[in-house]
Amino acid sequence: xxxxxxVKNELEKLSNPEHAMKLQGFFKTGKGEYGEGDVxxxxxxxxxxxxxxxxxxxxxxxVSELLRSEVHEHRLTALFILTxxxxxxxxxxxxxxxDLYLSNTAYVNNWDLVDSSAHKILGEWLIDKERGxxxxxxxxxxxxxxxxxxxxxxxxxxxxxxxxxxxLAEALVDDEHDLIHKASGWVLREVGKKDQAVLEKFLxxxxxxxxxTMLRYxxxxxxxxxxxxxxxx
Numbered sequence: 001x002x003x004x005x006x007v008k009n010e011l012e013k014l015s016n017p018e019h020a021m022k023l024q025g026f027f028k029t030g031k032g033e034y035g036e037g038d039v040x041x042x043x044x045x046x047x048x049x050x051x052x053x054x055x056x057x058x059x060x061x062x063v064s065e066l067l068r069s070e071v072h073e074h075r076l077t078a079l080f081i082l083t084x085x086x087x088x089x090x091x092x093x094x095x096x097x098x099d100l101y102l103s104n105t106a107y108v109n110n111w112d113l114v115d116s117s118a119h120k121i122l123g124e125w126l127i128d129k130e131r132g133x134x135x136x137x138x139x140x141x142x143x144x145x146x147x148x149x150x151x152x153x154x155x156x157x158x159x160x161x162x163x164x165x166x167x168l169a170e171a172l173v174d175d176e177h178d179l180i181h182k183a184s185g186w187v188l189r190e191v192g193k194k195d196q197a198v199l200e201k202f203l204x205x206x207x208x209x210x211x212x213t214m215l216r217y218x219x220x221x222x223x224x225x226x227x228x229x230x231x232x233x
Contacts, residue, residue, distance in 0.1 A: 003055070004062035010051050011073055016042035027072070027110055034143065034179065035110050043073045052080030060085075060100055067100075067107050075107055079117040086121050098125045102133075109144050111179055118148040123155025131164055138171045143179060146172060150183050157190045162198050165191050169202065173210050185217025193221055200226075208233050 001009075020042030027035040058081055066078035086097045101108070101121050108114055126134070137149035150172060153165035169184040169191075192199030199218065207215055207230045219227045 002062065002065075003058055004065040007051060007055050007058070007062070007066060007077065008069070008071075008074060010054075011041060011043060011048070011071075011077060014041070014043050014047045014051075018042065019044075023072070027112070034177075038110060039071050041071060041073045045076075048073055048077045049080055052077050052084060056081055056084040056088075060096060064100060064104070067104050069107075072110065072113075075109075076113055076116065079108070079113060083117060083120045086124065094125060098122060105142065105145050105148060108148065111147065111183075114144055114147045114151055115183075118151040119154035122148065123152035126152065127155060127159070134164060134168060135171065138168055143177050146175065146177075146180055147183050150180070150187050153187055154190065157187070157194060160194055162191050162194060166198060166202055169214075170206070173206055173214070175211075178211075178213055181211040181214040182217055185214040188214070188218035189220050192218065196222070203230055 020040040023040040023042060024038070027038060027040070029035045029038045029040075063078050063081050063085075066074045066081070069075055069078075082097050082101065086094055089097065098121060101117070108117060122134075134149045134152055137145045140146055140149075150165070150168045153168060156162070157165050165187050169188050172180050172184050175181065175184075188199055188202065191202075199222075203215075203218065215230060215233075219230050222230075
């Protein structure tokens with residue numbers, strides 16, 4: 001039995017059909033919804049993390065097989081393994097992981113998959129590199145690639161580097177999807193925690209027209225008086 005099949009078997013043993021039904025609703029898997037057709041086993045995230053840690057040294061060929069599975073938990077577990085390997089890898093290992101990640105964005109196709117991996121893999125990789133790729137992703141027709149672009153900037157924000165986070169939020173301010181509004185607002189909120197003046201400059205230029213969800217998320221940590229001002233717009 002191949003290693004990726006072993007991982008799948010371990011995850012299958014932890015499955016919970018009742019919880020799977022709840023997850024299919026939570027992650028919008030119905031016809032026409034953003035997670036249409038996704039398949040769940042009904043696993044808890046801590047269980048997936050434990051399995052990922054057990055198989056953290058799995059060859060990338062096996063991790064790639066997991067990542068391309070139709071089962072959501074297989075893909076999330078694969079991303080946990082990639083993150084573990086990226087954290088402990090040398091430059092060449094990290095490059096290979098980033099290449100694998102970017103060539104499989106079609107399978108990083110729900111918000112939890114993006115949010116568990118984008119900043120920890122792609123964002124960390126780009127800390128000391130040119131970041132034009134993020135702007136290409138922000139222009140993608142893929143909802144998930146656009147979300148990857150902005151969520152990746154958490155790696156920069158944590159180091160006080162706010163320029164690309166603000167620029168990508170600006171690039172996505174007219175995006176039509178609520179999941180991008182939430183992600184951009186979340187990123188802006190974290191920018192504000194590092195430097196409120198940077199956030200307020202963005203808000204003063206955009207608050208009258210930016211999506212209300214994006215605005216609401218971005219001002220969550222501001223003083224109440226400022227929140228009322230911006231929401232009153």
